[in-house]
Amino acid sequence: MSASRATRVRGRRILRVVALAGTLIVALLLAGWALVLAFVGQEYRIPSVAMAPTVKPDDRVVVNKLAYRSHPPRPGDIVVLRAPAHWNVGYPSPRSANPVLRGAQDALALFGLGAPDDHAIVTRVIAVGGQTVECRMETGVTVDGTPIAQPYLDKTALEVDPALLPCLGSAFGPVTVPAGRLWVMGDNRTHSADSRVYCAHVQAHVERGVLCTGDPASGTVAVDDVIGLVWSVQPGGSQIR
Secondary structure (H helix, E strand, C coil), X not given: CCHHHHHHHHHHHHHHHHHHHHHHHHHHHHHHHHHHHHXXXXXXXXXXXXXXXXXXXXXXXXXXXXXXXXXXXXXXXXXXXXXXXXXXXXXCCCCCCCHHHHHHHHHHHHCCCCCCCCCEEEEEEEEECCCEEEEECCCEEEECCEECCCCCCCHHHHCCCCCCCCCCCCEEEEEECCCCEEEEECCCHHHCCCHHHHCCCCHHHHCCCEECCCCCCCCCEEHHHEEEXXXXXXXXXXXXX
């Protein structure tokens, strides 16, 4: 074999080795990123106004999935959770009916490049297991009898002054939150489908203008359905990554 031919053969071998190494590096990076999304943090795009102005439509939030390994969610935390089954009525899945396209969408979601196929809600924890939450026009929202501070309420987003309508809707409760469950409400109370919407009522109390005095489990969500704590918020159109 001539020297020039031997050089070309060695060159092709080197190129193959470099290409293989590059492919392996990319595969490892993608696998590592998928593990980060699965176990550490994930980005969600928010489509609703329920948490405005804290989180506005089309904002992107990064969720810390490790936040609750050492302790459960606390009152005041902003969390992303999987909606309970009875909260999913009318929820349009972002997945295509075409199995090929659906597979591609699942693959993109795995690497954080597409929407997860679950009804994820961003909301605020108001009360946790064992606490009693209620709202009356005279006191506003209270937890265990103490009015809670709500500096995040914005009368422009609410389209009403909370000082004039403290419950921002009907009075409710008292609801004693069952163990392992959470009472959640969006910051944009007048535009949020939250625990107040899905709670159970007692007709006699409804006639007096008080909601959510029935089965406390119906309006609460399981701690196990919490995906994680909202870590950061980026305005719609900007990139977190």
